[in-house]
Amino acid sequence: MNRGQLGAGPFVVLLVLLLAGTPAQAFEAGVLDSVVSVLPLWPGHGQGGQPGAPPGKEPEGTAVAIRAGGYLVTALHIVAKAEAITVRLADGRLRPAELLGRDQATDLAVLKIADDLPVPRFGPEPALGAPVCAVGNQFGLDLSVTCGVVSGLRRSGIGFNPVEDFIQTDAAVNPGASGGALVDGQGRLVGLLSAIFTKEADANIGVNFAVSLAMVRRVADDLIDLGRVARAAPGMALEELSETARRTKAGVRVAGLLPGGAAERAGIAVGDVITALAGRPVRKVSAALAALNLHRPGETLEVALLRDGTPRTLALTLPR
Secondary structure, X not given: OOHHHHHHHHHHHHHHHHHHHOOHHHHHOOHHHHEEEEEEEOOOOOEOOOOOOOOOOOOOEEEEEEEOOOEEEEEHHHHOOOOEEEEEOOOOOEEEEEEEEEEOOOOEEEEEOOOOOOXXXXXXXXXXXXXXXXXXXXXXXXOEEEEEEEEEEEEOXXXXXXXXXXXXXXXXXXXXXXXXXXXXXXXXXXXXXXXXXXXXXXXXXXOEEEXXXXXXHHHHHHHHHOOOOOOOOOOEEEEEOOOOHHHOOOOEEEEEEOOOOHHHHOOOOOOOEEEEEOOEEOOOHHHHHHHHHXXXXXXXXXXXXXXXXXXXXXXXXXXX
């Protein structure tokens, strides 16, 4: 059997499986109608993709309907400095948009338009290796679809934002797609396109990040309902484990406590090694920060930790 014959069977099977898992049928059902192109007017520059856009910046951007009533969520860096914002609907019509709320920590923002766009179905956290597609206004060419797989989950500490809870994908993402939709094999929204890893060229190299749907909904709901993101300080300082400590355990060390704070009241002690928060494994401080930011003031989450090598489980109620 020659090399071409050897590769044909597995390749065809893999191709069929990938095509079967992509959400093409969902696009026909209206997912594209939930995504819009964003044309910000930046001070001293032309509208959207017109000549004069700042070098290295998105010529335009993207947003996704997150709630009925014309509420859209997008990437804050697209609109943070905009003097005016216009969105282009999937059918080409232009609509003015209001910047309703912003969150610097997660680089998310909520826009409001008069049109009541269909809201995509929300999906669960996708599995590693699952097929996904990115829907975005790449390079200002209007909405396009690229597909790939989930390359990583719950990525944090990448360095784009203070709070990160990313899905990593190899679906091609380029400038202009920020704020676009990451959808799963059933066409359900699972994340919001946020950032790409690049070197010298601001173009896709297959390492791209979308804010998890859980974080998107957490932030967007607060921005819509409260005008800000309500966060709680648990009253503890965390630090990475030393290289020596990581030979025998994984987690983050409690370096300090606020007297009378929520963490102290929960029974957490200095020197404890936190291994999980609300069921999410914690291997570094950024992961703990992401887990805490997924919860609102007043909510209680389970804290798994090691104290002198002995596992313990405590309940931490975040202060209001």
